[in-house]
Amino acid sequence: MTGTNRHSLLAQQLLVADKTEGEEETQRLDVGQEIREENMREQSETVYQEAAVEAIGEERSEKQQVERHRPSGRDKLHLPVGETKREKSQNWSVGLSVGNTGGLISGNGMDESGLLQAGPTFGGKVDLSTVANGIMEVPEGQELVFRDGMPYLLREAEQITDISHKQPLSFGFSVRKGLAKGFSVETGLTYTYLASDVKFAGNSEKVSQKLHYLGIPVRANWNFVDKKSFIMYVSAGGAMEKCVYGKLGSKSETVKPLQFSVMGAVGAQYNINGRVGIYVEPGVSHFFDDGSDVQTIRKENPCNFTLQGGIRLTY
Numbered sequence: 001m002t003g004t005n006r007h008s009l010l011a012q013q014l015l016v017a018d019k020t021e022g023e024e025e026t027q028r029l030d031v032g033q034e035i036r037e038e039n040m041r042e043q044s045e046t047v048y049q050e051a052a053v054e055a056i057g058e059e060r061s062e063k064q065q066v067e068r069h070r071p072s073g074r075d076k077l078h079l080p081v082g083e084t085k086r087e088k089s090q091n092w093s094v095g096l097s098v099g100n101t102g103g104l105i106s107g108n109g110m111d112e113s114g115l116l117q118a119g120p121t122f123g124g125k126v127d128l129s130t131v132a133n134g135i136m137e138v139p140e141g142q143e144l145v146f147r148d149g150m151p152y153l154l155r156e157a158e159q160i161t162d163i164s165h166k167q168p169l170s171f172g173f174s175v176r177k178g179l180a181k182g183f184s185v186e187t188g189l190t191y192t193y194l195a196s197d198v199k200f201a202g203n204s205e206k207v208s209q210k211l212h213y214l215g216i217p218v219r220a221n222w223n224f225v226d227k228k229s230f231i232m233y234v235s236a237g238g239a240m241e242k243c244v245y246g247k248l249g250s251k252s253e254t255v256k257p258l259q260f261s262v263m264g265a266v267g268a269q270y271n272i273n274g275r276v277g278i279y280v281e282p283g284v285s286h287f288f289d290d291g292s293d294v295q296t297i298r299k300e301n302p303c304n305f306t307l308q309g310g311i312r313l314t315y
Helices: 002-069 085-089
Strands: 092-100 122-125 142-147 150-155 160-165 169-178 183-200 206-226 230-248 259-271 276-287 303-314
Touching: 092 276, 169 206, 169 303, 183 230, 206 259, 230 276, 259 303
Parallel strands: none
Antiparallel strands: 092 169, 092 303, 122 150, 142 150, 160 183, 169 183, 183 206, 206 230, 230 259, 259 276, 276 303
């Protein structure tokens, strides 16, 4: 009996040991499965978060591209957006102006005798073929004079006792091309009207003298203030003008020589928008003597104050 009990006890202990080992093994398997499942859940969450972040980034990028290429009101009108200062300064401009090219009126060009200083009016060289036996007939209203050793016929012109000049009036069309660093060059076409009232000796009535000039100016400009809505600049240059028509009373007045001048001015321009601006240019001009006998304000006052104003379109 004793041996049988011992075998039974031993079998029970082995069975209990096997069961305990089985339970421990099962527990180890369960813990490993839980760890693997936890790792899989963490990996799944990480992949999901990365995918969500990538999707959000792509969505933002698409929105930015749409907003970047979305046409604005200015794009629909084909207007430039964000034009740089360099591009702006190198545009073309067209201007229309009105003003005066004369100045302060002082004196009337009279000498101490009360007669206007004027050079002789020559009728032309003497035709020696009309001379017979050393005698030549001088036409009525002319006299024979010698100039540089050559005989000339001098017309007896009426003497001017008084002359008063009116302020000149000018209109201009200009084209300006912008260069780098605020510089620009400019040319165009100007029309100038000069008017004077002339009084001759022996006549109490005044006669109107009217002269019409066309000119071509050439100038260089520099913008020393260049803001979006306001520009200030200095200009320097010259002009060449030609009298295309003139009258003294009912008679035609001819001024054959060209009129040359130099000028300087300071201008200010206010831009109403990106295309249209209004400007004013006070300045000084000096007119050179054209060598003719016609008296104008430019001969009495060669250095004249000028004032121009107008509108300028920029493209």
